[in-house]
Structure formats: structure tokens, C-alpha cells
Amino acid sequence: MRALAAAGALALAGAHAPAFAQQSPYADYQRMAAESAPIELYEAGGEEAWKKPQGPKQVSLEKCDLGQGPGVVRGAYAGLPRYFADADRVMDLETRLLYCMETLQGRSREEATKRVFGNADQASEMELLSAYVAGQSHGMPMRPGVEHAKEKAAYQLGRELFYHRAGPWDFSCASCHGQEGLRIRMSELPVLSDPKHVRPLMATWPAYRVSTSQFKTLQWRMNDCYRQMRMPEPKFASELPVALITYLTVNAQGAVYRGPSIKR
Amino acid sequence: MAGPMKMRATSQGGVTEIRVLMAHPMETGQRKDASGKLVPMHFIQNVTVKLNGKTVVEGQISQAVSRNPVFSFRVKGGAKGDKVEVSWIDNQGETNKTEATVA
């Protein structure tokens, strides 16, 4: 499909570039780093993982329903998180992929979540799949579910969690991401309740982190904020990270998805 | 551990832009692993770009090129359908190469 691309090289490179606030001292850096990020390597790995028969049933994920019907990958990421009737819960991409691994491939939750986050030497299957699936929504407006009662509840829960202070340092997400115009070190802090800040952000995750040369997912990012909040670690695919991701994505809705991109 | 490559070559206005990605750790020999042991130097040393079999760029690089290197090169001309090949050799003798057709 990608072979259809007829755009000029510059336009292609620009496709990964996030629109950062121009006042950031890092604006040039982030634009150039985004243009030269090795993201296609991860997307290609993810496509391979998507098509690989696995688990007791030895089937691939190609029949996985990401919300647009079984096997539809194009545009699926832009529609997440959303409510899934078969699971009777709101799911983000990673949670849904895990659901498909369990139900379609017959894999145990334990096996499928043994190594959800990889490292620089070896990306995880979840990271590669996230790169591939997200990349297939490139250029599409983000339309997470906002109608179903459970979608509304997830948003509400995410909002409450966002402001809830806890842990040895008394932090909430809003301690760093709640007020306009602040920096941590030299990095601008986006206000995650504000669409103007959160749109460019959510439009570019999942992402290649230049500081560690690793491709990282949104659930990893939620966990890393809790790590920095000096809290225990969220369980993968539990209601907690899904609610936060729902809150952030709904705040960002309407943004044109331009990822996967880069982060510091 | 070194791995796959991805490349695309796009012709526009008489210039072909070649963008190539290489999975490679580019270890400096100064990083310690989780157990505190130094990770040995492991980095690409030579990169060669060929257009229709003829060498057009030869690069020598050090361990200070970032992990998972991404290069862009430009060649004059290059019609749709022309073959571009990029190969590398690292300091441990590993090599890889990839080919693409100019689009």
C-alpha cells in the first residue's frame, strides 16, 4: 500500500513532523528530529508481527477487530479508545491488541503480557504492533468514542485520576501538566486538559524516544508519569491507564493524527 | 544486535532523494549494560550508496552517529525504476544491504 506513495521526499519526511509550539526553544530540534526518525523500521516490524501466526491457535491478528470491523487496520487507531461490546469495556489500542491475542490466538494473558515494554536492543511485540496500527491512521482525524455510557464514564474517571494527588511527593498529573506556560527543566509542559496543547501531543503518540532510542507506547507513557510521580506501576491494560488515555484522547479529538512521531 | 533496513528513493525535479534507515545499536564502547558491564564497541563504519550498480556515495562513520542511523543522500537524475542499493559494514564484520526502486 505504501508503495502507492508518490509524494516528494520532503513531503514524506514532513509527514512525521509534529506541530510544536513555535516559542519552544526546541521547536527546530523537534521538527528536524521528527523528520529523521527511524520509525518505519518499527512500522515494518509491526506489520510482520500482525501477520504472523501465533499462540495455541496458530493464527495471526489479521482478523482482529480494532473497532472498524475484523481485519480493518486503516483508520482504526484514530477511532480509539472506544467501547467494545464483545468485551463490554472501553479499550485503547494496546488493551484491544491484548484482547485479540487472548481471544483470536488463544494466548494466555500471562504469556502475552510478559514483555509488553521492550528496550533499545529489542522492541516488544506490543510496541511494534502499536507502531504499525497507529501508522495506518496517519492523516486521519482522531475520533475516540464519546457516546456510550462507558465511554463517558471512562472519560470522567480519567479526568478525576488526572487531578488526584497521591504518593510520597503529593503529585497528580496536573502538578506538571495543569498550568499554562511552565517548563520542567528546558522542556515545555503541555497542559493536558487543554485541547490546544493536547492535540499535537496525542496526534504524535506512540513515538520514538530519542533519549533512549526506543519506540514507546501510550500505556508506557502513562506508566512513566506514575513512575515520576513516585507511585507504584499501573497494571497493563487495566482500567486505570485506559481511563487516562481516554481522557487525553477525547481532549485531543479532532486532531489529525500525524504519528508515529518522536519525543525527547 | 543489528537488523533490518528500510529505504525509499523519490525522484522530483531531476533530483532523487534517498532516505535510508538502518537498525543498528551504534555502541560507543562506553555504555554499561544493566549488570554494569561495558557494552563492547559495535558500530557501522562504512556505508555505500549505488545507483544502477555504480557507486555514488561512500561514507565512513564513527560510533558518534546515533543509534538506528537514518541518512538522506541526493543524486542527480535518477529516473523512475532506477535501482538504488545501500550497504553497510560494521566494525565486527557484520554487513547488510537493501535495494529500492526510484519512485
Next chain:
Amino acid sequence: MRMLLLLPFAVAAASCGTAPTGGPGRQAETPAEMQRLTALLQRDMHERGQAKMERIEQDDLQRLCNQYADKPPTEQAKRMEEAQLKAIRFPAGSLMGDWKSGEKIAQSGRGMTWSDKPGNSGGSCYNCHEISPKEEAHGTIGPSLKGFARVRGNGPEIQRYVYGKIYNAKAYNACSTMPRFGESHTLSEQQIKDLTALLLDPASPVNH
């Protein structure tokens, strides 16, 4: 590799604007809501490294700040500040340590996370504050501390204030964003003294 085919979507997206936007911002948590959130965190987290599950539990101060969205009634805030102040353990004698060690502690953003080994924490000070003019990469979440002693001097009273503020910022402002570095056992007595010196020692670059 990216397709221009997708451009029409981009155009369509420019005219969006239904549905909830930023949300209503921070709301007070009722005691019942607070309990529900704590229970959810207990269910959906696991301990890792030094980050044990008891970190989820709220203390009185956190309850007050969550209940009033960081704006508790004056009387209650005052009582809370007094209680926090009373719990500060001020060492006897000088509160000024070594500003050079203080600078290192201020620079370090490590400590207390599940990926850090217990102990040996830094203060993450530059994450939020401008301190030494030599460090350009400082945050702006907290006020600038540049030239701190130039206007305030470095007498016993200001030493006590700085030590106390680092030990427990909430003793001076109940719902301050700043962590309680002594109270939470993040920093040792000596480390807090060293940071006090970083701000107050005439030889510290902060006061140049």
C-alpha cells in the same frame, strides 16, 4: 511511504468542534470519590521496586487538598500548616551545609521511583526552579531562587525557613506543588542542610 491519499481527511478535520473539550478542569473530590479512586489505584497498580502499594494511601494533607481542589478554607489550611510545621525536625546548630554538595543534589532528578535504588535521592530542584545562574536548563514550575540570599541575608531565621520549606513545603502553604522532601524521607538532614547552603551561602553561585 506516507500517502497523499489521506489529505482529504486532514481538510475535513480542520472543521471539528463538537463534544467535550478540555473538560471542566479540576473539581473537588468528595470523600466517597476519593475512596473510590484510592480503591481503583489499589486494584489497578502493583508494587515495583521501592514503590510499594502504601504510597497510594492518602494522608490528611492529601485528603484536604483533594477535597478542596487545592484551595481549602483558610482556617483548615492554617491548622494543617501548623500541624505540618510541628512535625519538622530541625537539627540543632547551624543549618548550613556544603553548597557544592547542594548543587549536585539540586541537579539530580533521581530518587524514590521504582527504577531507583532506595536511598541516594536527589532533590530534582532544577526541574522546577532557577537556582544557579550557571544552569540554564531549569524549570519554571516554582519561583526563581536566583540571588536568594542577596535580598534576604542568611541569618538564623532565614536558615530555619529554608530548611523547613525544603523539609516540608506544606508547612508554609498547605497545598503547595512542592514535595515534602524531609517528611517523605526523600532527603536526609545533611542533604537539606547542603541545599540550604546552596541558597544562602555567600560563596554559592546562586548569590553571585
Next chain:
Amino acid sequence: MNVVRRLLLQGAGVLAAGLLAPLSALAAWNKEAFGAKNAADALRGIGASGATPSSEVVLEAPEIAENGAVVPIEITSQVPGTRSIAVVIDKNPFPLVAKFDFAEGALPFVKVNVKMGETSDVRAIAEANGKHYQATKNIKVTIGGCGG
């Protein structure tokens, strides 16, 4: 995770270098220049001591980098007859980072991500007709994010 392992291993077989077309003598890895520990020795190693500053060598790079592990730089030489472009980062432990030789057909242009240990001058050096031309830019490496 077999997929991943295979992904990371595939095609990376350890081949004798001879299986690929041999590199020309010109481009054999310049051990001496790459081993140089200061900019002057690195420049000498590639025969570029005393390069002339030139506005015809264009070095595009961010003035300030959020992380030194990836610093994108782009170099174009407008000097007619440019045969090679080298990158030297003065304060890196080994300043010579790369040297690209261009044969007939290639444009004197390269884009690459480099590592920088600290704030430093970065030089782009183009060689044409036996002479060296240089562009220099100071790139500031800073600390972003919460650290740790």
C-alpha cells in the same frame, strides 16, 4: 517475541566483507582520523587542517538540542566540484564523526543524526579541488524533561 528477534536479526548475517563490492581505497575506514581525540588532529587526519570558512557550505542544525543522543544535522555544499563532506564535533571524545565521498552523479548533500556529549562547535568541511571549506555552528546540548 520470536517475531522481534527475527526482525532484529534478519538479513544481518555476518558475511565476509568481500561478499559485498569492495570499497575503494579512498573510502577505507580512516582509523587514524577517527581515533583522533581533538579537533585539530581529526582535521589533520583527513587532510583538512586550515580549512577556509565559507558561506557556500551550509550546515543546518538546531541551535539547541533537547537530547544529545540524537542531533539531526544537514549539510549542503555549494562549492563547485565538491568531492567530500566531513563532520567534526569539537568536544566529542572522538571529534571526527563522518566523512562522505561523492562520486559523479551524487549531489554534495547529506543528512545524518549524530550524538553529542555536550554543547560544542560542529564543523562541516567540504573538499573541492584539493581545498577545504568549512561551516561551523555551535549546538547547545541541554537537559529536557524531569531527569531520572
